[in-house]
Amino acid sequence: MFIQWINTGLRKIPTWVLYIILPIPGLLAIVAGLTDNLGPEPVNELEEQLGEFALKFLILGLAVSPLLHFTRINLVRFRRAIGLMAFAYVLAHFLVWFLLDLQALNQIWIEIAKRPYVTAGFAGFIVMIPLALTSNDWSVRRLRRFWRVLHRLTYLAAILAGLHFIMLSKGFDVEALAHMAVILAFLALRVSKWRHGLQSGLQGLRTKLIG
Amino acid sequence: MAHRWTNALTRADITPEPLWLNRRQFIAGALGAGAMASIASPALAETLEPNTWEHITSYNNFYEFGTDKEDPAANAHRLNTADWEIEVDGLVDAPGRYSVASLLEGLSEEERIYRFRCVEAWAMVVPWNGVELKDILDKVGVQSGAKYVAFETANRPDEMPGLRYPVLDWPYREGLRLDEALHPLTLMATGIYGKPIPNQNGAPIRLVVPWKYGFKSIKSIVRITLTDQEPVTSWKMANAREYGFYSNVNPTVSHPRWSQATERRIGGGLFNRRQPTLMFNGYEAEVADLYEDMDLKTYF
Numbered sequence: 032m033f034i035q036w037i038n039t040g041l042r043k044i045p046t047w048v049l050y051i052i053l054p055i056p057g058l059l060a061i062v063a064g065l066t067d068n069l070g071p072e073p074v075n076e077l078e079e080q081l082g083e084f085a086l087k088f089l090i091l092g093l094a095v096s097p098l099l100h101f102t103r104i105n106l107v108r109f110r111r112a113i114g115l116m117a118f119a120y121v122l123a124h125f126l127v128w129f130l131l132d133l134q135a136l137n138q139i140w141i142e143i144a145k146r147p148y149v150t151a152g153f154a155g156f157i158v159m160i161p162l163a164l165t166s167n168d169w170s171v172r173r174l175r176r177f178w179r180v181l182h183r184l185t186y187l188a189a190i191l192a193g194l195h196f197i198m199l200s201k202g203f204d205v206e207a208l209a210h211m212a213v214i215l216a217f218l219a220l221r222v223s224k225w226r227h228g229l230q231s232g233l234q235g236l237r238t239k240l241i242g
Numbered sequence: 243m244a245h246r247w248t249n250a251l252t253r254a255d256i257t258p259e260p261l262w263l264n265r266r267q268f269i270a271g272a273l274g275a276g277a278m279a280s281i282a283s284p285a286l287a288e289t290l291e292p293n294t295w296e297h298i299t300s301y302n303n304f305y306e307f308g309t310d311k312e313d314p315a316a317n318a319h320r321l322n323t324a325d326w327e328i329e330v331d332g333l334v335d336a337p338g339r340y341s342v343a344s345l346l347e348g349l350s351e352e353e354r355i356y357r358f359r360c361v362e363a364w365a366m367v368v369p370w371n372g373v374e375l376k377d378i379l380d381k382v383g384v385q386s387g388a389k390y391v392a393f394e395t396a397n398r399p400d401e402m403p404g405l406r407y408p409v410l411d412w413p414y415r416e417g418l419r420l421d422e423a424l425h426p427l428t429l430m431a432t433g434i435y436g437k438p439i440p441n442q443n444g445a446p447i448r449l450v451v452p453w454k455y456g457f458k459s460i461k462s463i464v465r466i467t468l469t470d471q472e473p474v475t476s477w478k479m480a481n482a483r484e485y486g487f488y489s490n491v492n493p494t495v496s497h498p499r500w501s502q503a504t505e506r507r508i509g510g511g512l513f514n515r516r517q518p519t520l521m522f523n524g525y526e527a528e529v530a531d532l533y534e535d536m537d538l539k540t541y542f
Contacts, residue, residue, distance in 0.1 A: 067512075202409040
């Protein structure tokens with residue numbers, strides 16, 4: 032009853048609202064940086080904030096289907112907006128690192144190759160590019176079943192992002208590990224579902240062949 | 243006694259209090275006048291002005307109070323530094339528990355404007371007040387067999403919320419070779435800008451070794467041990483591949499995860515240019531002979 036009430040409410044929210052709301056914390060951070068309100072080391076602070084929001088939105092995107100499965104709360108309509116905004120934050124995070132932090136444009140490939148945490152983060156960014164490019168109805172129609180398979184790469188992107196966070200931390204970072212634990216939990220749920228799907232598919236095939 | 247090393251930076255380089263309280267306006271003014279152009283040049287580093295009190299006391303690594311840079315300033319007020327005692331033990335003539343006051347009694351306090359370079363590749367300039375560690379060690383009497391000095395930070399979970407997390411193997415431990423400890427640059431600081439050192443910066447007393455990465459300059463010290471063995475140190479225990487016992491500032495030896503060739507000076511805003519890191523953090527003339535026969539790539 033309560034869930035139904037929530038879902039009815041959610042259906043009234045147009046998806047474009049997310050394209051307004053989700054960029055706000057990032058824009059606030061950028062404005063704070065430009066007005067000298069991000070503390071003594073604004074470059075790192077901005078980089079960190081954008082990166083953390085990117086990771087949180089990625090995780091939120093992964094949470095949509097378990098949320099539907101376990102609570103029946105339906106956020107599926109918003110998943111594209113969440114994913115695209117996660118990508119926008121990753122892109123902004125990358126640009127701040129590249130332009131304001133690294134400052135050596137000829138160094139970028141050396142950094143990516145030489146520093147494993149950068150490699151992981153950059154790989155996550157690359158993986159997200161085809162996902163962002165195919166986040167439109169036309170691609171969903173064109174790619175059909177392949178679209179679903181392709182978008183499973185979201186899990187890979189999240190794992191790379193989580194790994195990036197763990198690898199850049201100094202010491203035993205509880206926060207980074209907690210993010211990774213959530214990502215792996217969602218992946219485990221998903222894998223058990225894929226397995227189930229695969230098994231029932233094989234079962235169907237067997238019945239067809241034998242019976 | 244003391245004054246074995248003289249600052250190239252002078253009192254004139256200390257920003258008067260009204261100015262550092264108003265640093266934002268001041269920097270804005272300097273920018274307008276084009277005065278910031280000189281900062282990128284390492285040759286002129288000696289004329290660099292100290293960071294503001296606000297920056298020095300709000301951007302800290304002190305994991306006992308949390309791992310974020312702003313955590314120490316937020317949480318360190320819980321540390322009770324009254325009646326602080328330091329256990330001095332090991333190869334010393336007069337071991338025992340000393341109050342800070344009794345350790346400092348009769349020693350000449352100095353002001354030292356030092357560059358401070360964090361292993362994370364950011365840097366500040368800090369006007370410390372304190373005494374040379376050598377004077378304290380002379381007072382307790384170092385025995386001839388001693389080769390190293392080990393230090394330990396307070397370990398008080400009730401006052402230091404960060405100790406709940408196993409970020410490092412607590413208590414925080416650091417160490418120096420005896421000749422490093424006796425070097426005139428090596429300071430035991432009790433103040434900044436002439437004021438008592440704030441808790442987040444390591445009250446009531448901390449080490450300052452300006453030619454080494456910041457984590458060597460252990461804070462809120464409760465134990466000093468003279469020993470003949472190289473002491474275990476917290477960051478080396480956590481990751482020996484990344485953090486060596488010596489940890490001298492060295493632009494030619496990269497941290498495995500990031501370059502140490504350049505650094506970003508705190509306080510320069512969003513479009514701050516990186517500046518080259520200097521060998522031994524700019525104290526090469528003073529300390530290079532300590533490491534004459536050592537391969538600094540092996541003993542990083």
